Amino acid sequence: MNGRTRATTLRFYKEQLLRVLVHIQQHLDEPLALEELARLGCLSPYHFHRVFSGMTGETLAGHIRRLRLERAASRLKLGRAPVVEIAFEAGYETQESFTRAFHAAFGAAPGQFRRRQGVSAVIKAASGVHYGGRKEPKNFRAAQLKGKPMNVIVKHIKPMRVAFMRHVGPYNEVGRTWERLMMLLGKEGLLGGASQCLGLCHDDPAVTPPDKIRYDACVTVDEKFRAAGEIGTQVIAGGEYAVLTHFGPYEKLGGSYTKLLGQWLPRSGRRLRATPCFEVYLNAPESTAPGDLITDIHAPLEPN
Amino acid sequence: MNTKLDLYKVHKAEYVTARQPALVHTKPAQYLAIEGRGAPGNARFQACIGALYGMAFTIKMTHKFAGKQDYAVCKLEGQYFGDLAGAAKEDWKWKLMIRTPDFIGEKEKAAAVATLLKRNKSPEFKEVRLETIEEGDCVQMLHVGPYDKEHETIEVMRRFAEGKGLRLAGPHHEIYLSDPRRVPAERLKTILRQPVGRGKAEG
Numbered sequence: 001m002n003g004r005t006r007a008t009t010l011r012f013y014k015e016q017l018l019r020v021l022v023h024i025q026q027h028l029d030e031p032l033a034l035e036e037l038a039r040l041g042c043l044s045p046y047h048f049h050r051v052f053s054g055m056t057g058e059t060l061a062g063h064i065r066r067l068r069l070e071r072a073a074s075r076l077k078l079g080r081a082p083v084v085e086i087a088f089e090a091g092y093e094t095q096e097s098f099t100r101a102f103h104a105a106f107g108a109a110p111g112q113f114r115r116r117q118g119v120s121a122v123i124k125a126a127s128g129v130h131y132g133g134r135k136e137p138k139n140f141r142a143a144q145l146k147g148k149p150m151n152v153i154v155k156h157i158k159p160m161r162v163a164f165m166r167h168v169g170p171y172n173e174v175g176r177t178w179e180r181l182m183m184l185l186g187k188e189g190l191l192g193g194a195s196q197c198l199g200l201c202h203d204d205p206a207v208t209p210p211d212k213i214r215y216d217a218c219v220t221v222d223e224k225f226r227a228a229g230e231i232g233t234q235v236i237a238g239g240e241y242a243v244l245t246h247f248g249p250y251e252k253l254g255g256s257y258t259k260l261l262g263q264w265l266p267r268s269g270r271r272l273r274a275t276p277c278f279e280v281y282l283n284a285p286e287s288t289a290p291g292d293l294i295t296d297i298h299a300p301l302e303p304n
Numbered sequence: 305m306n307t308k309l310d311l312y313k314v315h316k317a318e319y320v321t322a323r324q325p326a327l328v329h330t331k332p333a334q335y336l337a338i339e340g341r342g343a344p345g346n347a348r349f350q351a352c353i354g355a356l357y358g359m360a361f362t363i364k365m366t367h368k369f370a371g372k373q374d375y376a377v378c379k380l381e382g383q384y385f386g387d388l389a390g391a392a393k394e395d396w397k398w399k400l401m402i403r404t405p406d407f408i409g410e411k412e413k414a415a416a417v418a419t420l421l422k423r424n425k426s427p428e429f430k431e432v433r434l435e436t437i438e439e440g441d442c443v444q445m446l447h448v449g450p451y452d453k454e455h456e457t458i459e460v461m462r463r464f465a466e467g468k469g470l471r472l473a474g475p476h477h478e479i480y481l482s483d484p485r486r487v488p489a490e491r492l493k494t495i496l497r498q499p500v501g502r503g504k505a506e507g
Binding site for chain 2: 182183188189192282292294
């Protein structure tokens with residue numbers, strides 16, 4: 001793949017994201033639904049949030065909150081509306097909570113801020129995007145690659161038939177589902193050999209409330225396996241995947257996802273396919289220290 | 305619910321290993337084990353690992369499903385026999401092992417074989433045996449780095465043993481703490497264990 005294609009995809013992702021950023025600026029008073037924003041950005045809701053936070057360096061909610069505060073600051077400076085009204089407009093139910101958030105961001109209470117001259121109404125942000133009225137955000141900078149270079153491999157994967165149990169609830173409780181699945185498959189002689197343990201992540205924990213997160217604990221099986229009782233079967237889509245190996249505790253997987261989807265992907269020359277990401281667990285948490293756990297994160301790619 | 309038994313934690317003194325050699329006393333231990341010959345990592349070696357884990361998980365999960373004591377499947381270990389430095393890797397004789405609790409016996413093993421036979425898995429699992437190995441006093445040291453640099457660590461262990469009037473008696477035993485599929489060779493952690501005997505020269 002040449003540099004030009006990479007530059008083109010970075011531009012593609014930046015343009016998509018810019019449309020989302022413009023929409024957010026123009027609709028700061030409305031509830032901003034993730035599905036709608038993802039659609040505007042032509043990104044799958046599966047992956048939208050991670051691409052967004054990876055590229056802007058902020059979560060979607062954090063971005064919206066910051067812009068609302070910047071708008072409040074500029075209204076304090078330029079207008080005469082009472083603080084309570086500006087607080088309400090910024091999405092705060094009480095003036096106290098607004099004052100607290102405002103002080104944390106600008107180092108002064110709203111009243112003091114209004115009396116000062118020449119103070120800036122922007123809050124520092126890596127993306128360079130600030131509240132600018134109805135104008136298009138300028139100077140949008142995609143987050144730079146930080147830390148060690150990422151070792152991402154693009155792999156072609158054949159469709160995989162898996163036995164699975166669905167877990168609905170917080171990620172930190174998937175262990176119980178795994179224990180049961182492993183026990184039921186293990187006593188039938190279905191573990192070991194070439195079988196692999198996979199996790200299929202249907203939701204992004206930064207977006208979906210913990211009690212609604214859907215996660216499938218999966219073990220690869222051959223065609224002879226028949227689903228029964230609590231265990232179902234499904235086929236994990238084949239095709240090309242970007243694979244990043246995550247070393248360390250499962251609680252920190254989120255950061256690796258954000259790096260892969262928000263930093264590697266926009267510079268890769270590739271686009272995401274609208275199917276879920278999955279994880280392959282290479283070692284067993286029961287006999288491995290959390291720091292030594294190894295997980296391959298797979299993000300589905302559109303054909304080149 | 306029973307708490308999960310972890311043999312490596314129960315026998316912590318036999319497994320906590322530093323990058324300096326140390327004398328360790330080990331008690332007899334039961335393993336699931338399978339033997340083979342050839343370069344580590346070759347097809348036979350991989351098939352044996354698959355068979356060993358297949359047996360280990362089938363036995364463990366059957367036990368757990370029956371409501372009996374749950375336990376963690378231990379890490380992969382290996383013993384290597386004969387003159388490793390002198391022989392070509394292709395001629396190495398080895399035994400791959402997974403430490404297994406004493407309450408697992410031939411009956412449990414036979415039931416697992418019957419289950420795996422139904423699954424039509426590759427035939428190696430039939431070769432897996434249950435055996436108790438007694439190594440007694442050992443010199444032990446953590447090796448960090450590629451497997452083919454182990455001889456350097458073994459040399460340090462040899463000098464340490466000789467300094468105490470002991471000799472490395474073998475067979476060479478290693479406990480794989482890292483996963484060579486993803487961990488870069490220079491960061492692989494392996495416990496090296498050498499049973500020792502009185503006297504100076506080896507063999």
